[in-house]
Amino acid sequence: MTPDSLHDRVVVLPYHADPLQQLARDLIRHHREQLPDLTGVTLLVDDPQVSGPLRRQLLDAATEQGFGGLVGLDIRPLRDWVQSFVPDTVRVCSAVSAELLLVEALRPYQHLFNQASPWLLASELLELFQALTLGEIGLPADCDSFIDRLQNAYGVRDSLRQTLGREATIVHTLWHAWHEQLRAQGLTDADSAHLLALRHSLEHLDTQHQLWLAIARPPAPAEQQWLQSLLQREQLHLYLQGQIATAPTGYPDQHLQPLAQRLALPATPPPTTAYVRLLESVFDQNDPPLRESARQLAEAAPESPARERLAVLLADNAEHEARAIDLQVRQWLLAGKTRIAIITENRRLARRVRALLERAGIQLADAAGWALSTTSAAAALERWLECLEEDFAHLPLLDLLKSPFVFADADAEQHRLATWRLEQDLIRHENIARNLNRYRAHAHDRRKRLANQADITPLLDLFDRLEAAAAPLLALRRGRHPAARWIAALQQSLQRLEMDRALEQDAAGSRLVQLLEKLAGGVDAGAFELAWGEFRTWLGRHLERTHFRPRPTQQRVRLLGLAQSQLQQFDALILAGAEQESLPGHPAISPFFNQQVRHELGLPQRETHYAERFYHIRRLLEAAPAVLVTARAEQDGEPVVISHWLEHLLTLHQQAWPDQSLLATPLAAQANAAEAFQVAHEPAVPLPSPSVQPVPVLEAGLLPPGFSPSDYQQLLDCPYQYYAARALQLKPPEEIREALSSADYGERVHRCLQALHTPVAGLPEPFDAPFEPANRAAAIARLEAISEAVFADVLADNFEHQAWLARWRAFIPGYLDWQIARRQGGWRVSQTELRCEGQLGAVAIRGRLDRIDRADEGQAILDYKTGRSLPKPAEVRSGEAIQLPFYALLQQQQAPEQPVLEVAYLHFDKADKPLKLNCSLTADELQPLGEAVGERLQTLVNQIEAGQGLPAWGDADTCNYCDMALLCRKPVWQT
Template sequence: MAPGHPVRALWLDPQDGLIARIAAAIEHCTAQPALHPVQTVVLLPYAQLMPLAQTLWSQVMQGGFAPRFETTRNWARSMTGFMPGPDDITFDAARDGLTAQTLLERAGLGAQRDALAGRLVESAQQLAALVAAVAPVQRPAWVARARAVVASGLDAPVLALESAVARVALEWAAASSYATDALFAAVTADAAGGAGLDCLVVLEGFQAEPLAQALQAQMGDKACSTALPAQAARGSIALHAARDLEDEAQRAAACVLRHVEAGRTPVALAATDRVLTRRVRAMLDTQGIAIRDENGWTLSTTRAAAHVMGALRACRWDASSDAVLDWLKNAPAFAQDPVLLLEKSLRRAGVQAWRAWSAPDPLANPSQPGLAALTALTLEVNRLLQTLQRARPLVQWLQGLHALLQASGQWDLLAGDAAGDKLLAVLRLSPAEQGAFEQSLAPTAWATRRLDLAQFTAWVNDALEAAKFVPSHTSLAGDEQVVILPMSQLLARPFAAVVLPGCDEVRLAVSPEPPGPWTAAQRAALALPTREALAQAVRAAWRDVLQTPHCDVLWRHSDDTGEPLLPSPLVQELLLEGLAPTAMDPREHRAVSSQPAPKPQPMAPALPVQRLSASAYEDLRRCPYRFFALRQLGLKEADELEGEVDKRDFGLWLHAVLKTFHEALKAAPAYDLPARVAMINAAAEEVTQAMHLGEDEFLPFAAAWPQVRDGYLDWLVKHEASGARFEQAEVWQEQPLGPLTLIGQIDRIDQDADDAVLLIDYKTEALAKTRDRVRQPTEDTQLAFYAALQPHDTLRAAYLNVGEKGATTAVEQPAVVQVRDALIAGILHDMQRIREAAALPALGEGSACDFCAARGLCRKDFWDAA
C-alpha cells in the first residue's frame, strides 16, 4: 500500500484508523483485553475485505491475538449442521424455482406457475433477507405486521396476480429457516452468560445490512459499528469520451495498460457493463496481464452452458436443422467428415426442420461416396435425440442428460473445466450430486412429477441464468495486476488506479430502479431499499472511487443501435465543475503505410468449362473474376437453412404453384373461372406444405396471393384466346455446343397459334425492371440462352411479369433468334479465349459488386486507386 494512499489512513491511522477503532472497541467490550480478541467478530460489508483486514491487523498488532474478520454469510457458513427444509428458501435457483411452482399451485395459481415462478423467487428472496434479519423469537410479530403492509397498495383488480405473488412470497419467506439463525444463537448465548462472543464490531459499507444491525442490537453494549466510507481528497481524474462500445473498450484497455506500465498496480477495472467488461478483458488477456476477476459473469453465457443448451435444443421435436448441426459440430464423439457431408446435404436440399430429413438410401445411390456414413450418422443422431423425448421426473431428466453428454463426448469437455464444473454442480449432473438432490426432493411433489422436455429446458435455463461463474485466479494473492470488480467493492481497498468504463446515463444511472414489484410505500414499511437509498449508495460509491490516486472515467456517445447517449449525471457534474474530456488518446497509434492491392487478373486455362448455364455466362459477362471464382474454382457461399421468407422464396413458391396448376389443368381441362380458382388454390396449398412454409412467416405473401392469382388467371384467359397452349414447366434441357454443353431449366414452354415454341420465364420483380431487360436485346442473356437450348430455328421468348398488385404482363423479346445466334458466337469466342489463357480481370463496376459472393476474394475495397 502506497504511503500516501487514502485507504492507508483509513485503516492504519494511529488515532482514527479502523484497526485502532477495532482495538479500542475490543478493549472496551472485553473484561481481559489481552486474552480475548479471539472472542471478537468483526463483520465486513463484503468478503473480499477479509484477507486485507487480517493482513493489516497482523502488521499493526504484531504478536497478539486477532479477531475473526467475517461477513454474515461466511460466518453462518462456518457453523455446520444447517439443513434447509423441503420448502425452505435456499437461494439456489435450481431448487427455489421448483418450490415456487409448488407454492403457486397450492395458492390456486397453477395455470400461471410458469410465468409467475421467476417473479415469486425474486420477491421471496428479497423478503428473505429481511426475515432472516429478525431474531427467530421476534419473527411472528414481524410477519404479522408485514402481512398488513403487503396486503395494501396492490388491491386493484388489475394487480391481482402481483398481489397474490407478494402474499405467497411473504408466507414462503416467513415459513423458511435460515442458516443465519445460528448467528442469533451465538450472540444470545453470550448475552445469557454462556460461551459466546465478547465483542461484535460492524463495519458498515455504502448500505446498512439488516442482519448485521440486528446482531448488533442483540449484543447491546458489547457491540458497536463504524462507517467504512471516509472523506478524502480526490485523486487525479481523467475523462474519456468514446464514440461507441468498441472505441470505449479499446480506450479502457489502453488506460489499464498505461497504469500497469507506470507501475500503478493493482488497477481496479469496474464492471458496470457485462459485454463491455468482457471485451476489455479479452484485450488485456492478449497482452499477458495477470487478472483477478471478482465479478465473474452469468453461467449461462459460458461455453459450458452453450454445450448443454445446444444439446437440449437439438432434442426438441421441432428442432431446426441448424440446431442439430450446431450440436453435432460441438460434440467430439461425431466424426466431422460425415457431419460436414450432412450439412452439405441439408443445405442442398433446403431442409429447415430436422424431422423432415431422411438420409438417402446408399444402396439406391452406390456411386455417391459417403452415403453409408451419412445414413449411419443420421440413425445414430435420431437414436440419441429420442432418448430425451418422453416426459419423466426431474432426476431421470438429469440422468438422461448426463448419458447424452457422455455419448456425445461433451461430458469430457465439461468435467475439469472451471465453468463446466460449476455447471455440473448447479445442475446436479454428476451421479453423486444426483443422489443427494433426489434425496432432498423425496419429500416434495417433484420426486415423481413428470416434466416434458420444454419444462426441463426452462428449468435448466433458469438455473444457469441465476448462477454466477467467477473464474479462478492462477497467480498468487497480491500478484494480480488488474482486478475486475463491482464499483461498490472498491470501498476500503488500496488500489493504485481505477478505470471506470460504462459511465453513461444508462449503465451508471444516478437513481437506479429498485428491484422487485414493491410499491414505494411497501418498501418504506418493510425496510426494503428505496430508490432514494439506492441513489445515495451510488453517490457514496462514486465519491469513494474518485478518491483513488488515479481514476479514468469513460463513456460512449452512442449505443449499439446507434441511439445517442449522454454521460451519466455523475459525470455531467464533473463536467460542470470544470473538468473536460482529455484530448490525449491512451492508445498507442502507429503509422502504417498503405499497401493497396492491384486488381486481380487470373488466368485459368487449366480449368476448362465443360457445362455452362445462363447464370454462369451472365457472371462472365458482368465480371470475369466472378466467373473464375464461382464457376471455375467452384467456390460457393453456404446457404442459410433458416431465415425469414423473402421475395426469392416467394418466386420459388410461385414457380412451383404455376407448374403444379398447369400440369393439373392439362390433365383435366377446366374453362370456367371458379374451377380454375379452386385448382390453383389447391396447388398453392400443396406447394406451401411441400416447402414447409409456416403460416406466420409466409403471411405477407399469402395476403397478396388473391390479387396475384386473379391477375394471372385474367392474363391466362387472354393468352389462351390468342391460340397459345401450355406444354411443359420447369424443363431441364441440355444442348451440345462444340466442346461445351449448355444447360438450363426453363420455367415454361408453350406453343403459340402457329405451333411455334414460346419460351416463358417468370419474374416477380418490378415491371419496369423486366422491360429494361429487353430494351437492349444484346444485353439480355437469359432468354437468348434459353433459346440456345432449343433446336428450333423459329421460336419466341418472353418474360412473364407476375405482379403482386394484380397485373400479369408478358414482355416479349422480339429479336430472340438473332440475339441467340450472336450469343452462341460470343460463348464460343469467350470459351476459346479462356482456353488460350486470357486474363479474367475483376471489373469492379456497376451494380454487379453490390451483392457479389466473390467480393472478399477480389478485395475490391483495397485496390490501388491508380
C-alpha cells in the same frame, strides 16, 4: 461493560486508512500469546473479494511477529458462519427452493397480478419479503389492518382506499400464501433462520471464542443488536470505515449512521487535511454556496491539494474513455505499481477495457466475471435443449455435434466423419431439416439410390446415441414434474451425451456442472412441479444469474464493482464511468410501495441506495495515492450526463484554484493519438495494400467447357462474378430450405406444364384431347390433378406450402384459356423441357428449352417465367438480355429445316389478368440479333483465352443478388 470499553472494541477508521492492514495487525498483536495457532478466533468479512488481501495482511503481520504462518484461523462471511447455529430441528429453505416455492404459491393467485411473469414477480417479492423479515416488520394477520396501515402511510382519503387495497391485498395475500407454503413443507425461510441463528449463537457461542468483524454495509436491526451484545460480552472487535457524524451532512455519512446510533458511537474528528476538506465539501449537502466554499478552500490551501493525487478525464466518447483507461493502466504498470484497480459499474466499458488490456498481454482479475449463460459450455447445453424442442432441427443439431463438449469420449475421427456425412449428405443434399427418423430413412434411401457402398453405420449409431440421450428429458416433455426430476433427467441426458466429463474439464463447464448439482441439492426439499417451458425458464434464469470468473494468472490489475472494492486500498485506482447513470446510478424500482410507505414500514428506500453508492465513491477517492476518475460525453451518438458529484468537484476546484486544472488533458490527448493504441510487443506487420477493383486473368484450362444462356448472361453482367462462380466454381454452401423458395415453386410449375403436354414418369397422364373450349373444364381438372401430384411431397413436409399451390392454381384457368387461343392460332405443343447442345465456332453452347411449339410454317420457343420480374423488351432487342436469341440459336441448330418464327416469355405474373407472351421476337428480328449475340460470345471467349482480364463491374441490380460480393469487396474499392 461501560460504553467506553465497548468503544475500545470498535475501531472507526478514516477513509484514507487501510482497514484490512489495521485489522490484521491488531488481531495478530491481540492474540500474540497464542500464535501461530488461532483456533477459537473467527474473522468475519462479507465479501469473498476481501479474503485474499486480508490473508496476505495477516501473514505479513504474523511475519512481523516472527511467525511464518498461521493455523486454525477461520475467515468467513458473517452469514455463513452464523448458519452453524441454526438448530438441527430447523429445515432451512434454500434459495433455489424459495424461488420455486413462491412461484408455486403464486399459482392460485394469478388473477391478482394479471399477465405479469410469476418468475419476475417471485424475484421482486423475495426481495421484499427478505427486507420485511430482516427488518422484523411483521404484516398483520388480517388484510384490512394492513390496508389501514398503508392508508395512513400514503395519507390518502377513504375514496382512494379501494385502489390502495389492491396493492395491499397482493402483498398481504402472497406473504401469507408464501408462509403457508413454507409451513406445509416444514421449512423456514433463510432470513428467518438467519435471525434465529443470531439469537442461538448468543446462547451457544463458546465464551472464550473471539470474533473480529470488518463490515462496510449497514447491518439489519437484528444484526445490530447481536453486534451490541457481543461487544458487551467482550467477544467481538468491530472495524468500520468512514465518518461518524452526529448530524450527517451528506450521503456518505448516512451509510453507517444506523449502526453508529445503535452503538452510540462518538462522532469522529472533523477533517484535518485540505484534500479531505475538499472532498467533504463536494458531498456535503449543507455546504455554503459554492463560491463561498471555494473561497474558504483556497484560503486554507493556496495550492490545490488534489494535484498529483486526483485527476479527471472527460472523454469524447466511450472508446476514447476505454483507451485512456488502457493507457493509464499500462503507464502505471511501467511505473512499477502493483495493486491497480479499475472500479466501474458500467459492464460495457469494463468489457472494452478488458479487451484493450488483454491485447497488451495484461490480464485482469475480474471480480464480476460474466454470466454463465454467455459461455460456450452453456451454449452447448442450450443447443441440446433446442434439439429436443425442435425435433433435432439441423441448426442446433450441427452446432451441438460440432461442440467439443459432446461425445467427447467417442472416436474423434469417427464422430467428425458421421457429423460431416449428416451435414453434407442428408442436410445439404437431401435437404432434410429435422427429425431423427427422417435423417435415418434418408440415409438408407440415399445409400440405395446412389448404389453407394459408404458405411452408414457410424451415422446410424450417432442417431441412436442422440435418441438415447434425449430419452430421459423427452419422457418428461408432457405434463408437470418435480423440479428435482427435471434436473436428474438433464444430468442423465448429459451423461449419455458424454458431456458431463467434458464439462468438468472446462473452467466454465465445471461451474455449469456445479450449478446443476446445486439445483439438484436445492430442490429436494419439496415437490415443485414444472412443465417443460417453466423448467426452461427456471434453468435459464439460473444460467443468467450465475457468474463465471476465470482464474487470472496475474492479480496486478483488478476489475471491481463499487461494493466489491469495500475495505481495500490500492497503489492506484481508476473510478471509471462516472456518469450519472452509473455512479451513483438508479436504484432498482420495486413495484411495491412508494418511498413514503417504504419509509413508514421501515423498508430500504431510494436514499439507502444513494447512501451506499456515495459512501463507496467517497471512500475510493482516498483509497489510493493516485486516483483517476473518468467519464464520457456521449454514448452511441447521444449526449451523456456526467455524475453531478463529479461536476460539483470540477466546478468547486476550478473556482478555488482556477489556474490548476484537475483535468487529465495530456492523457486525453495521448489516448486520442494513434500511438496510444499500439503496444510494444506488437509485431510490425505491414498494412495490407489498399483494395482495388479486381480484374483477374483466367489461367489456361480454367475456362469452363461451354456456355448456357445464364453463363453467358453472367459473363456480360459481371465478368468477375463469372470468373469466381463458374471458372473457379466457388459458391456459398446452399441454405437448407425448410420453406419452399420461389425457385422451387418455379420448378414445380414447369413440371406441371410439362406433364400436361407430354408424359412425365410418376405423374398423371398428359391431357390428350384437343385444347378447345368444349374441353376446357376437363383440361383444367387434369392440370389440377397433375398439380396436386407435383406439390404432394412438399405439402406433406409443411402445410404452409399450401399457399404456393394455391398461388399456382389461380393461374390454371387463365393458362388453359391462353392455350386454347394459342391452338386456335395454329400452334401445337411439340416438345417440352428439351435439352439442347450446339456449337458457335469453337464455343460449345447448351440449354434447356421449356417448350417448342410448331405451326405449318415453322417453330416457336417459349420460356415460362414464374418470378416477379422479366428483362425489359429494350434489353432483349439490344442483345443485353441474351436468353431468347440464345435459345433461337440453339434450336435452329437442332432443327435447321424449320425456321424459328418466334421466341418469347410466357409470364405467370398476375393470375387475375389474361396471360400473354412477353418480349416476343419475330423471325425478322431474330436473324440479325442471333448472329450478333453469337459473334459476341465467340469474341469474348477469344479475348479471355488471349489473357484479357475479367473485371468486377456489376451494376446495382446484379450486385444486389451476388453470391461473390464478399470476394470482390466492392464496397471497399469503390469508395
